Amino acid sequence: MDDHVCETIGRPDLIDLGGGLVCLRFESMKVASATAAVRHLLETGAVEPGDTLMDSSSGIYAYGLALACHRYGLRCHIVGSTTVDEGLRVQLAVLGATLEQVPPSDSLRFDQSRRVRRIRELLREHPDYHWMRQYHDSVHYLGYRAVADQIAKELDPAPLTVVGGVGSGASTGALATYLRERAPDTALVGVQPFGSVTFGSDAVADRDIIIAGIGSSIPFGNVDHTLYDVVHWLGFEAALAGSVDLLRRHAVFAGLSSGAAYLVARWEAERSPERRTVFVAADTGHRYVDTVFARHAEAAAPEDLGPAAVTDLSRLARPWSRMEWGRAAPPPQAVHTEG
Numbered sequence: 001m002d003d004h005v006c007e008t009i010g011r012p013d014l015i016d017l018g019g020g021l022v023c024l025r026f027e028s029m030k031v032a033s034a035t036a037a038v039r040h041l042l043e044t045g046a047v048e049p050g051d052t053l054m055d056s057s058s059g060i061y062a063y064g065l066a067l068a069c070h071r072y073g074l075r076c077h078i079v080g081s082t083t084v085d086e087g088l089r090v091q092l093a094v095l096g097a098t099l100e101q102v103p104p105s106d107s108l109r110f111d112q113s114r115r116v117r118r119i120r121e122l123l124r125e126h127p128d129y130h131w132m133r134q135y136h137d138s139v140h141y142l143g144y145r146a147v148a149d150q151i152a153k154e155l156d157p158a159p160l161t162v163v164g165g166v167g168s169g170a171s172t173g174a175l176a177t178y179l180r181e182r183a184p185d186t187a188l189v190g191v192q193p194f195g196s197v198t199f200g201s202d203a204v205a206d207r208d209i210i211i212a213g214i215g216s217s218i219p220f221g222n223v224d225h226t227l228y229d230v231v232h233w234l235g236f237e238a239a240l241a242g243s244v245d246l247l248r249r250h251a252v253f254a255g256l257s258s259g260a261a262y263l264v265a266r267w268e269a270e271r272s273p274e275r276r277t278v279f280v281a282a283d284t285g286h287r288y289v290d291t292v293f294a295r296h297a298e299a300a301a302p303e304d305l306g307p308a309a310v311t312d313l314s315r316l317a318r319p320w321s322r323m324e325w326g327r328a329a330p331p332p333q334a335v336h337t338e339g
């Protein structure tokens, strides 16, 4: 029996979708990461019960941190983006977490850097607050060790390919790092939106998708580019097609980054039948009912979609591109230099 709902939600399920495709399904992915991070900070004396933990979040990290603070008796302050919806807002309030949302900007991609500016202001006003820095502090890798153990145990001994959207980079980076300790041939495929600096697609505009938890307009310390073998970039319509097909064909109701990862994983799995291809489904579909699932009639069939192979970032093009990243260093615009 679990001691707290953090443990329950922090434990994903593995679903065999057939054809070598496996869905790693989270109800809300960052609960595992935030809980382990907070536990580590308490154990090392970096924070104490009663302290205030603070971070910026577009949604699922806020929920994870609020649950972790609830469990360990800490206060939680979130600087949220405009994507924090009513369901989460109300839960945060009842859980005792405080939320401030940055005002909407014309271009949603700038929400991220605005939120960081606001965090810096808050730190000047409250030097005692602990900034979790989910995008930069590798403490956020720790919670995925148990997930990697679960994958290794349930899927052993097939060679694995892990596919997942890259936001902070913690989930895919940690899963590959921990799985490679046992199986160095584990492949890692990152999924990106267009318009993101992380893997250099910032010159290709697609402003709708950058707020869905993957991609970034600023460099992140937690993205270790040298872990990724392949990167795919998908536009909104392709991700929508993936989300709708994941529900229609496999009855898995998951979000937009999950749909993008599923579409990519299907494509990779068909070309590597000797491998198990595990894709990360980070959250459920509820947040995306109006923007994605209500548009199911216009969703393309996955069979009709495929990536353009590119060897140079200047050739990236919508709706879908794929590049052998080859564990290369970050592009200049994604180099993280702040402490």
Ligand SMILES: Cc1ncc(COP(=O)(O)O)c(C=O)c1O
Binding pocket: 059, 060, 061, 165, 166, 167, 168, 169, 170, 171, 172, 212, 213, 214, 255, 257, 258, 282, 283
């Ligand atoms: C819905 C969703 N999918 C994927 C990710 C990417 O996870 P990570 O930050 O571990 O790279 C996030 C991160 O916020 C997310 O919210």
